[in-house]
Amino acid sequence: MITRRIGAAAFTLVLAAGLAACGSDDGGGDDGAGGGAGGESIKVGIKFDQPGLGLKEGNTYTGFDVDVANYVAKELGKTDVQFVQAPSKQREDLIATGQVDLIFATYSITDERKQKVSFAGPYFIAGQDLLVATDSTIKGPKDLDGKKLCSVTGSTSADNVKKEVPGVNLQEFDTYSKCAEAVSKGQLDALTTDDTILAGYAAQDQYKGTLKVVGAPFSEERYGVGLKKGDTALCEDVNKALTKMVEDGAWDKAVEANFGPAGFKVDAKTNPPKLDACS
Ligand code: GLU
Numbered sequence: 001m002i003t004r005r006i007g008a009a010a011f012t013l014v015l016a017a018g019l020a021a022c023g024s025d026d027g028g029g030d031d032g033a034g035g036g037a038g039g040e041s042i043k044v045g046i047k048f049d050q051p052g053l054g055l056k057e058g059n060t061y062t063g064f065d066v067d068v069a070n071y072v073a074k075e076l077g078k079t080d081v082q083f084v085q086a087p088s089k090q091r092e093d094l095i096a097t098g099q100v101d102l103i104f105a106t107y108s109i110t111d112e113r114k115q116k117v118s119f120a121g122p123y124f125i126a127g128q129d130l131l132v133a134t135d136s137t138i139k140g141p142k143d144l145d146g147k148k149l150c151s152v153t154g155s156t157s158a159d160n161v162k163k164e165v166p167g168v169n170l171q172e173f174d175t176y177s178k179c180a181e182a183v184s185k186g187q188l189d190a191l192t193t194d195d196t197i198l199a200g201y202a203a204q205d206q207y208k209g210t211l212k213v214v215g216a217p218f219s220e221e222r223y224g225v226g227l228k229k230g231d232t233a234l235c236e237d238v239n240k241a242l243t244k245m246v247e248d249g250a251w252d253k254a255v256e257a258n259f260g261p262a263g264f265k266v267d268a269k270t271n272p273p274k275l276d277a278c279s
Pocket of ligand 1: 088105106107108157193194221
């Protein structure tokens with residue numbers, strides 16, 4: 001059972017561990033695994049506007065994806081992690097063009113995406129849900145007919161809801177933070193994406209008491225680590241690092257530090273997930 005008592009202190013520890021990683025090279029060393037990821041530095045795609053997952057504030061990066069990325073980078077022997085913003089619809093291109101080596105950005109593993117990129121993981125399983133005004137009567141996708149819904153271009157969230165609720169008036173933005181703002185202003189009725197992301201917005205000071213997560217997930221989102229298609233060696237190295245992160249307790253700590261403050265309950269039946277084989 002995952003407890004959620006450890007707040008800021010654990011967060012600081014996780015951060016400190018991430019920083020300490022910058023000065024050491026006790027990971028796998030640079031064994032050339034993954035053509036795109038050679039050398040001491042690694043370019044990692046994350047979200048910049050998803051509190052609890054990937055958030056950039058000044059030169060500080062925080063969130064569960066950031067912690068997992070820093071852990072994996074250290075295990076790969078990388079001493080310099082360069083974070084690059086990876087909006088949902090650009091993720092496949094960022095990998096294919098070598099602008100990033102790895103992506104940790106609430107990136108669901110799907111067959112369609114596997115045509116263009118490969119995935120290590122999954123390292124977390126989330127579910128699609130809805131963020132609405134606290135006084136909203138929307139309780140699930142069945143209440144969305146004719147409603148103004150927001151999601152993000154190139155996401156599974158937008159694709160799923162288009163199939164599930166053809167009668168919805170879906171507006172697709174490029175980031176979820178813009179959607180949250182529009183819902184909070186009453187311009188749109190709901191935002192749909194992963195429950196992890198929604199919990200982060202609902203807990204933000206500016207939205208506390210205004211927005212709530214419905215809490216009835218209707219999909220399974222298996223977060224993978226995106227990498228160049230066919231780089232099985234890199235995929236296996238990442239999976240090794242993910243296994244170690246779970247075994248040594250760092251994964252649990254990252255869950256508690258990043259999801260705990262938002263009160264997000266991690267489903268311990270599905271998390272941490274079993275890894276897929278690299279192909
Ligand atoms: N996990 C979903 C996806 O990969 C939604 C979140 C996102 O867009 O990053 O599309």
